[in-house]
Amino acid sequence: MAGHDGTMEDREALRALWLEKAKTLSEALPYMRRFAKETVVVKYGGHAMGDAALAGTFARDMVLLKQVGINPVVVHGGGPQIQRMLERLKIQSDFVDGLRVTDEATVDIVEMVLSGSINKEIVSAITQAGGFAIGLSGKDGHLIRATKLRRTRRDPDSNIEKILDLGFVGEPTQVTPHVLNFFENADVIPVIAPIGQGPNGETFNINADTAAGAVAAALGARRLLMLTDVKGVLDADGDLIEEMTAGEAHRAVLEGTITGGMIPKVETCLKAVESGVEAAVILDGRVPHACLLELFTPHGAGTLIRRL
Numbered sequence: 001m002a003g004h005d006g007t008m009e010d011r012e013a014l015r016a017l018w019l020e021k022a023k024t025l026s027e028a029l030p031y032m033r034r035f036a037k038e039t040v041v042v043k044y045g046g047h048a049m050g051d052a053a054l055a056g057t058f059a060r061d062m063v064l065l066k067q068v069g070i071n072p073v074v075v076h077g078g079g080p081q082i083q084r085m086l087e088r089l090k091i092q093s094d095f096v097d098g099l100r101v102t103d104e105a106t107v108d109i110v111e112m113v114l115s116g117s118i119n120k121e122i123v124s125a126i127t128q129a130g131g132f133a134i135g136l137s138g139k140d141g142h143l144i145r146a147t148k149l150r151r152t153r154r155d156p157d158s159n160i161e162k163i164l165d166l167g168f169v170g171e172p173t174q175v176t177p178h179v180l181n182f183f184e185n186a187d188v189i190p191v192i193a194p195i196g197q198g199p200n201g202e203t204f205n206i207n208a209d210t211a212a213g214a215v216a217a218a219l220g221a222r223r224l225l226m227l228t229d230v231k232g233v234l235d236a237d238g239d240l241i242e243e244m245t246a247g248e249a250h251r252a253v254l255e256g257t258i259t260g261g262m263i264p265k266v267e268t269c270l271k272a273v274e275s276g277v278e279a280a281v282i283l284d285g286r287v288p289h290a291c292l293l294e295l296f297t298p299h300g301a302g303t304l305i306r307r308l
């Protein structure tokens with residue numbers, strides 16, 4: 001970079017660059033006003049948090065949102081990190097419809113990785129970026145009450161519906177926003193691990209997309225941002241779909257354009273918008289400042305799903 005001793009051309013180029021940055025900041029003003037005092041729930045997926053530099057950028061973005069008067073609430077995943085720990089401990093793990101079958105030994109590891117290391121890493125990154133974050137799991141302050149997830153599957157030969165036992169996989173039954181409202185008023189950024197508490201004190205492993213959707217619905221969030229490791233929802237030709245209505249999303253699942261891990265993600269977005277969240281966006285967490293791009297520019301960063 002040219003300093004004061006650079007050539008005239010260098011200084012002119014630098015000035016043009018800063019003017020461009022000032023223009024971008026100024027253009028963000030109407031968006032900042034639109035989202036001021038609003039809650040934005042950000043689901044930070046395990047794949048999206050792979051890179052240290054990107055994790056730092058994500059933390060700065062959360063601090064910036066708070067600084068301009070928005071209320072960011074982070075719900076994180078950690079699937080790949082749980083997987084690595086289970087492999088180190090030689091514990092076998094299977095998935096049904098993208099959900100980890102969770103026995104007693106596994107739920108202990110899931111809780112340790114999510115509420116322990118990952119949660120504290122994100123809290124620490126936000127603190128490093130100048131923010132004030134507090135880590136929670138769904139067990140704190142009755143935040144996420146859960147029950148055992150019931151899943152059934154129809155056997156194609158006998159046509160009999162079978163109950164699948166996923167162990168300690170939970171689904172949220174109630175989210176109590178009391179503790180989050182308290183944090184909002186105290187300018188704290190909550191960072192939530194997707195662990196739920198059952199009626200008898202059991203610990204439940206909740207898919208992080210599902211947990212984020214339930215938190216967004218309970219808070220009446222203006223946006224649910226789902227950071228993942230693809231551009232967004234892709235069509236049959238592999239092109240990004242920038243906006244989908246609930247009807248189009250349902251159709252894409254039925255037609256098989258949306259498969260695997262994208263199904264629970266899209267279903268969570270649909271449920272969230274049906275529960276009062278204004279819009280949900282599936283966006284590429286590998287793109288630096290993806291949340292800022294989505295909220296503060298006319299160039300959304302992924303696929304927006306809204307009620308209609």
Ligand SMILES: Nc1ncnc2c1ncn2[C@@H]1O[C@H](COP(=O)(O)OP(=O)(O)O)[C@@H](O)[C@H]1O
Binds near residue numbers: 209228261
């Ligand atoms: N139509 C689609 N558009 C984009 N991704 C899709 C689509 N259908 C299936 N997928 C798969 O869904 C994956 C995202 O879900 P998942 O791996 O569960 O994300 P995360 O770990 O971030 O929660 C993508 O990596 C892709 O393989």
Ligand SMILES: CC(=O)N[C@@H](CCC(=O)OP(=O)(O)O)C(=O)O
Binds near residue numbers: 046047
């Ligand atoms: C029930 C279930 O599958 N829980 C997930 C929780 C973490 C998660 O969802 O993390 P990502 O968002 O990074 O995938 C798991 O055990 O992997």
